[in-house]
Amino acid sequence: xxxxxxxxxxxxxxxxxxxxxxxxxxxxxxxxxxxxxxxxxxxxxxxxxxxxxxxxxxxxxxxxxxxxxxxxxxxxxxxxxxxxxxxxxxxxxxxxxxxxxxxxxxxxxxxxx
Amino acid sequence: xxxxxxxxxxxxxxxxxxxxxxxxxxxxxxxxxxxxxxxxxxxxxxxxxxxxxxxxxxxxxxxxxxxxxxxxxxxxxxxxxxxxxxxxxxxxxxxxxxxxxxxxxxxxxxxxxxxx
Numbered sequence: 145x146x147x148x149x150x151x152x153x154x155x156x157x158x159x160x161x162x163x164x165x166x167x168x169x170x171x172x173x174x175x176x177x178x179x180x181x182x183x184x185x186x187x188x189x190x191x192x193x194x195x196x197x198x199x200x201x202x203x204x205x206x207x208x209x210x211x212x213x214x215x216x217x218x219x220x221x222x223x224x225x226x227x228x229x230x231x232x233x234x235x236x237x238x239x240x241x242x243x244x245x246x247x248x249x250x251x252x253x254x255x256x257x
Numbered sequence: 258x259x260x261x262x263x264x265x266x267x268x269x270x271x272x273x274x275x276x277x278x279x280x281x282x283x284x285x286x287x288x289x290x291x292x293x294x295x296x297x298x299x300x301x302x303x304x305x306x307x308x309x310x311x312x313x314x315x316x317x318x319x320x321x322x323x324x325x326x327x328x329x330x331x332x333x334x335x336x337x338x339x340x341x342x343x344x345x346x347x348x349x350x351x352x353x354x355x356x357x358x359x360x361x362x363x364x365x366x367x368x369x370x371x372x373x
Contacts, residue, residue: 187302237302
């Protein structure tokens, strides 16, 4: 499969625990994005990488959130000390320099109990 | 501030009929792009169609067409010959600037149900 891949698909964690999600973009894409989607809403932008550089972060990305993209390939999104309000779908997308649209993965659904 | 408004939380359409999903946007940029994505229950956002602000022709992709009215700042999606598999959430989104980060601003979505 050559699409955007996210792992895990589902994660249930206890409040206060740390979680990490992984995204593997389409191989030739140099741009990678993280979005968060809560129930009944559209996705909200979290952060953007061009190659390994994190070029933009939303105010939604509190200091408990950190994203990395070592070597400009896969990316990880870590949430420390999870809160119930972090429960959401976390979507990853990638795009190339010449492509118009971003391609999304199937998301990681996080439930904090 | 950039904003996308989708005023129809839910829509019904009879199979094989056409349906229009509304989208209005607000931006001060002259250069921007408008997108429609489909999100089935599996969660993946599936790209459907794109319209650039400088494109004079309305975009079409198979059964999807985008009714772009720049002066009204609207970008409605038209689905012709609806199929049962079209039942899903539909999101309108905007990207400002053609050389920007490709960050998308999404609307709140419209849930489409296709009746047999």
